[in-house]
Amino acid sequence: MARQTSVTEADLEFMLIDENAKPKPLPYSLLEKITNGFSGAHIIGYGGSADVYEGFIGNHKIAVKRLRIPYQHEKEFSQEIECLMKVKHINVVRFIGYCSDTQGQAEKYEDNHVMADSQERLICFEFLPACLDKYIKDPSCSLEWRQRYQIINGVCQGLHQLHEHEILHLDLNPRNILLDDDMVPKISDFGISKCLKKNQGHFYTETISGTPIYMSPERGKHGPITTKSDLFSLGVTVIEIMTGNKENIDQATVEDVFASCIKIFNDKSLTAAQVRQIMVCAEIGIKCRNSEPDKRPSNTKEIIDKLEEEARTEESQESGKLLKVLPTLLLFDLHPGKLIPCSLQLTNDTDEHMAYKLSITESVDWSKYFTTKLPLYGIVQARSTYTVILTVLLECDAPSCTLAYEYIWKFNNTLEFEDFLELLSIVKPQTPLLSLDAHPTKPWVITGHAFGHVRIWNHETQAGHSIPSIPASDFS
CATH class of the missing domain: 2.60.40 (Immunoglobulin-like)
Known part of the structure; x- marks a missing residue:
């Protein structure tokens, strides 16, 4: 039977308000209550192994991820918590708490009643109102270039923090990037992420999991998995943020990405510095998604330095313009x-x-x-x-x-x-x-x-x- 936790509804509400509050184990009964018994009406998202529910605590909301078949995904559950406990950053979804609950339950088996374990595995995050994937695909949610540039930079910053803590995300894509009310991007879903040991650098696996178009070629060949694998996913994501399209992305050139992005804005709102930013982002996207890991950027810091240099250039040009x-x-x-x-x-x-x-x-x-x-x-x-x-x-x-x-x-x-x-x-x-x-x-x-x-x-x-x-x- 699971260890009992003493967190109350008032405690959880305070944790949501206090951004410095540390993640805690949460009682299953509390999570069941705030989601109205895990009502289908509260489902706001789903993945291959879990459903995500919207929970209400006073005037606040919380996201509750519930595994459908816990015993089949025990390893992924532990890996996700391990990763989330290691990093805290504005561009990584905030981890509130978790629940690992096992109760004995009498079940009928061959005309006999036997005691069976009933497992529940849940993870709680800050509630975020939107998914980047929606903004990319829905024309009515069109983003200005300045917003796209800030999102690209924010995703790179979040990924940099993960890599600094020896965490490989392994499934970075627009569906796993959430946006807050200020359009700040937050990397989420660490279900297949890998926490490396210090100075480990890489690992090997026979298991191929993730979203195919965002997966680096070496993962399909059972080669060494490194931070360069995440950079490939980042490259596809950057191109998709810029163009709203990931079709035929394996054949796209820098010029293709640049032209597709420029076409979106129809020449009405771009400054010369922003046109330059679009070209730099197109170069970053294409370089990151190179099929050869050695030809991708050396690390996320190299990318961030380029993005911040272009941002400073825009700020300088705008402030110094005579006309x-x-x-x-x-x-x-x-x-x-x-x-x-x-x-x-x-x-x-x-x-x-x-x-x-x-x-x-x-x-x-x-x-x-x-x-x-x-x-x-x-x-x-x-x-x-x-x-x-x-x-x-x-x-x-x-x-x-x-x-x-x-x-x-x-x-x-x-x-x-x-x-x-x-x-x-x-x-x-x-x-x-x-x-x-x-x-x-x-x-x-x-x-x-x-x-x-x-x-x-x-x-x-x-x-x-x-x-x-x-x-x-x-x-x-």
Whole structure:
């Protein structure tokens, strides 16, 4: 018979409130009560060997994992508790307590009554409202790139803590990553995890268990299992977080992952630093899921260092920008023989005028496709927003997109600006362009110039009306 525990409902509620409370053995009767007798209505999840129930304690919730056939999974139960007791981290699900209960029960056997053991094995965790898998698959739960990046970093941080404590998860995937109300990821489900001895480094097993697509090739070949096995699972998970898709992932390239992720955001919300983050994450994902363990990253710290470096770069760029530029990725829906416009918004939140230069990326030369000669120069006045319309005329096949890199200078006075134009051999226009905007519903581009000159141009028919104006080509 199991050892009796003295934890009461009030004690358990206090443990949920106090994040520093240590896990304790919990009485089966208490867990039965808070789940309404393990009612089917309380089931919130399930796996191959257990069901997860929602328990209510006062105004708080708790997750209770109950093994279906305890005697068949005694080893996994012990391994999971061993792992959970060793690590405590914000990106690892919080372990509240456990129950190992065995009661003698009279059962009829061949017309006789015999005493049989009735076993219950349960593990309790903090209640988390969502699973990452849902957010990836459900379009209505679409995540912004900043959230995806934070989730990727959080998963890497959690996995790093496990590896620091000689724990191999062995089943890392979006279904086993839970999210709290602030979208902080928490690694869960340690049913097949392995706690290594200090400096053990690896182990061998004849048992193949886990989720196939996330399993490293060496596990199927009964090779040595190391932290590199978890990195393979991490790579597949990172790619799935980025693209929402794991189909044909074994054939995907860095460019494939990058393009799929960019397509999700449709160029509307990404900064230049975030575009770079997407490329770095694509490289991490593909490198981690390499079929050869030696070609994967050396450890989780190497990955975290890259992610944090990119996060610092974004923070530095955002704080140091003279102009806010959106979007930083221009996408043109190309159709041969048709003028295709794309707008670029430059916002000056400072009290001084800013000059800009808009040019083509070095990697893709689009000069022959733009109707306006580039590079293009201009001024965004203090505390104002300036909209540039770039128009492409496609006569044959061309790349589908180009990055808009901005080069921005700050001038203290008019003389400095004139010197800048002279340096670039640009003639200062006599009637400078002061504003440019597009009609919200009509295909009209409106430019305003000094001395009240205005021009209205239809970018579909190419018809224009001047009152009077100067051609855009005079600016380059």
